[in-house]
Amino acid sequence: MWLVLPEQLDGILQEDRALVTIYLVFANVLWPIFVPTAVWLIESSVVHRKRIMIPLVAGAATSLFYGAALIMQPVSAEISGSHIDYHLPHSYDLAAFALYAIATCLAPLLSSHKLVRLFGLALIISMIFAYALYTVWFASVWCFFAALLSVVVFFYFVRRDVPGTIAETVRQ
DSSP states (O other): OTTTSOOOBTTBOOOOHHHHHHHHIIIIIIHHHHHHHHHHHHOOOHHHHHHHHHHHHHHHHHHHHHHHHHHHSOOEEEEETTEEEEEOOOSOHHHHHHHHHIIIIIHHHTOSOHHHHHHHHHHHHHHHHHHHHOSTTHHHHHHHHHHHHHHHHHHHHHHOOOTTSHHHHHHO
């Protein structure tokens, strides 16, 4: 995004809407359904799987809401204050964000796997930190932290002793 968002000329933002849309689809449509689904799939405990259904439903609702918003509303992004400020106009900001947080943060916290719960806790801490310090650019900054936290996901798979996993491949 940094490379394709051109300079603002005379207050008119020229942007590449395709990349903005791709980012927003990934961040707002795929991520809220992907996280709880991934946590549900690695869960072996039936009790924990049932609990994770709540964030899974929240993620599905969030994905549908943001998907509809992307179809019906124009999107944009601009470089502002050394950050990218994404605009996806829609109503119900607080409700949409609450469902998003339930899907992406609560699902890992409900896992029986310690490292997955650590990931969920780190997501919440990074969310609070990003919002407290970068409220205007919250989405961009929190996504940056989430990308850094993907290291925790990598270590989850490296530590597993299940044949055919990344851990076995890395050890060989």
